[in-house]
Amino acid sequence: MSTNDGSTNDGSTNDGSTTGASASGVSASGVSVAEQPLLDIRDLSVSYHRRGKGTPAIRDVSLDIRPGETVALVGESGSGKSTLGRAVLGLTTVTQGTILFDGEDITRAGGARRKELSKSVQAVFQDPNGSLNPALTVGQTLAEPLRVHSRDERAVVLKRVREVLALVGLPAEAADRYPRQFSGGQRQRIAIARALVMAPKLIVCDEPVSALDLSVQAQVLNLFSDLQRETGVSYLFISHDLAVVRHLAQRIVVLYRGDVVESGTTEEVYADAQHPYTRKLLAAAGVEGAPATSAR
Ligand SMILES: Nc1ncnc2c1ncn2[C@@H]1O[C@H](COP(=O)(O)OP(=O)(O)OP(=O)(O)O)[C@@H](O)[C@H]1O
Numbered sequence: 001m002s003t004n005d006g007s008t009n010d011g012s013t014n015d016g017s018t019t020g021a022s023a024s025g026v027s028a029s030g031v032s033v034a035e036q037p038l039l040d041i042r043d044l045s046v047s048y049h050r051r052g053k054g055t056p057a058i059r060d061v062s063l064d065i066r067p068g069e070t071v072a073l074v075g076e077s078g079s080g081k082s083t084l085g086r087a088v089l090g091l092t093t094v095t096q097g098t099i100l101f102d103g104e105d106i107t108r109a110g111g112a113r114r115k116e117l118s119k120s121v122q123a124v125f126q127d128p129n130g131s132l133n134p135a136l137t138v139g140q141t142l143a144e145p146l147r148v149h150s151r152d153e154r155a156v157v158l159k160r161v162r163e164v165l166a167l168v169g170l171p172a173e174a175a176d177r178y179p180r181q182f183s184g185g186q187r188q189r190i191a192i193a194r195a196l197v198m199a200p201k202l203i204v205c206d207e208p209v210s211a212l213d214l215s216v217q218a219q220v221l222n223l224f225s226d227l228q229r230e231t232g233v234s235y236l237f238i239s240h241d242l243a244v245v246r247h248l249a250q251r252i253v254v255l256y257r258g259d260v261v262e263s264g265t266t267e268e269v270y271a272d273a274q275h276p277y278t279r280k281l282l283a284a285a286g287v288e289g290a291p292a293t294s295a296r
Contacts, residue, residue: 037064044097046083057083058258070235072249079255081238085204090114122195126207128187132179139175164193185216206238243285254278
């Protein structure tokens with residue numbers, strides 16, 4: 001495990017190249033994790049400019065995710081989690097640093113390349129209502145990316161729509177209905193199905209269960225695990241709640257006011273958190289033995 005002072009408790013140096021996990025192994029959902037990172041973020045900084053003044057939202061953040069792995073990015077509101085997710089998705093301008101995806105620097109990818117990348121890098125956000133077009137049936141919503149990226153025949157599109165509905169546990173008839181005809185949890189399943197339709201390698205999940213009731217949260221988290229097992233997809237899983245990521249993430253990166261203050265395997269972070277801020281987050285998540293010390 002490593003903290004932001006560059007030291008690690010296994011004696012190795014913290015050059016940001018890993019976030020504490022071994023180079024290969026098995027992810028929390030039982031997927032074997034390859035050695036080469038799928039996503040390799042190096043010294044990433046993003047500043048927002050207001051009235052000519054730049055305010056850093058994240059500073060020199062490094063993390064990597066291997067194929068089939070889930071890395072959780074946790075921290076309180078305003079710590080910069082969404083900014084990092086948006087940078088990976090190309091939705092915000094990077095001030096400094098690199099984002100390597102499959103070995104390619106995508107930090108400044110735009111236009112046609114960004115469109116192509118959207119097949120491989122998808123997102124699920126907190127609010128499915130905001131991300132699903134209420135005027136489209138679920139079938140139309142799921143078919144849209146297929147139509148944008150390929151000229152598949154109608155029958156091929158319909159088959160894929162049914163496949164992804166089945167993957168997220170919804171019946172084929174769901175394709176003919178509108179988002180408003182589903183519960184919040186079902187709507188999030190539809191949003192996940194849409195993220196899956198192009199068979200991406202990575203999904204940025206930004207607080208995807210925060211708006212759901214606790215029992216529904218558990219079902220959707222299980223779904224994320226099952227989907228990873230079935231498809232080998234990787235997740236960058238953003239949450240303010242350490243309890244949410246416990247059974248899903250193999251590794252955890254803790255962000256505090258734009259800086260990585262701690263990173264390690266989920267087991268390490270839960271058993272032996274080094275930074276007071278991480279211990280505060282553990283206490284907030286109701287983890288026994290974690291003192292509610294202040295990070296300030
Ligand atoms: N578009 C923007 N313009 C200016 N400042 C922004 C913008 N987006 C975010 N910020 C600022 O950047 C910082 C990090 O915000 P960010 O949304 O990334 O944090 P977060 O950890 O995801 O928090 P939350 O969970 O509340 O979204 C905050 O201080 C926020 O006010």
